[in-house]
Amino acid sequence: MSKIDLFKKNGFIVLRNIIDKKIINECLKTAKKINPKNFTKNKYVIFDEAKNKKKYLKYFQHIEIFFPEFYKLQNQKILEISKNLFNQNTYFCSMGLHNKAPSQGTSTPFHQDNFFNRKKPPFELTAYIPLEKQDKTNGSIIYVKGSHKKGVLKHVPSNAKAFSATLQDFKSVKKNKIYRTRLNKGDIIFHHTNVIHGAEKNNSKSKTRFAVSVSIVGIKSKIDNKLNKIYQKFLKSNRKLS
Numbered sequence: 001m002s003k004i005d006l007f008k009k010n011g012f013i014v015l016r017n018i019i020d021k022k023i024i025n026e027c028l029k030t031a032k033k034i035n036p037k038n039f040t041k042n043k044y045v046i047f048d049e050a051k052n053k054k055k056y057l058k059y060f061q062h063i064e065i066f067f068p069e070f071y072k073l074q075n076q077k078i079l080e081i082s083k084n085l086f087n088q089n090t091y092f093c094s095m096g097l098h099n100k101a102p103s104q105g106t107s108t109p110f111h112q113d114n115f116f117n118r119k120k121p122p123f124e125l126t127a128y129i130p131l132e133k134q135d136k137t138n139g140s141i142i143y144v145k146g147s148h149k150k151g152v153l154k155h156v157p158s159n160a161k162a163f164s165a166t167l168q169d170f171k172s173v174k175k176n177k178i179y180r181t182r183l184n185k186g187d188i189i190f191h192h193t194n195v196i197h198g199a200e201k202n203n204s205k206s207k208t209r210f211a212v213s214v215s216i217v218g219i220k221s222k223i224d225n226k227l228n229k230i231y232q233k234f235l236k237s238n239r240k241l242s
């Protein structure tokens, strides 16, 4: 099956060895140097907090504005692949750095990005770029195959940092539909904005788990007013938690 057909069938594809490891290492070095204390008042930065109140970086929205080396991840190859997947021109939209600190990094609740992205038609995808090895030990990303075909399902408020909403009914998802990824530096996932995905917490005592999400949008896509109204409500309630 071609990569395009696989993307259409499952709602995601994993491509190996696509991103220049030099650029990844440069971004990883920067990410590891970020001191939470310097960003506590920055509204784009969200932390996990330990019992002793120590803060750990969880999510840094618009990382590229603060650390321009991250712009290097927005390359022509990614745009070309996205263009082929949606059969239309595409553009880079936004970027964020995810982390799960050793033993502290919390899970990513199961969700569909389009609950947050609010696109109609849903011509949007995430290019998910791990900056380091990612597997079961440090919280691998998990997909529900084919779930992008169902539209945006009901989400409910979540206590999870950086994700104001989670899918209401994950229990009904069949086990054989679950795909757990194992990623190395250089790999990339393209996932559809409607595909259900999440990740476990970081159980490792020593491994960080930095990854970058780059949003790419098809030019035929617009903001959906109905989805937008629901999202704004959820956003308000979640920001009070951080």
Ligand SMILES: O=C(O)CCC(=O)C(=O)O
Pocket: 098, 108, 113, 126, 128, 141, 197, 198, 199, 211, 213
């Ligand atoms: O890295 C993670 O756990 C979350 C990633 C994610 O949900 C996304 O990029 O859409």
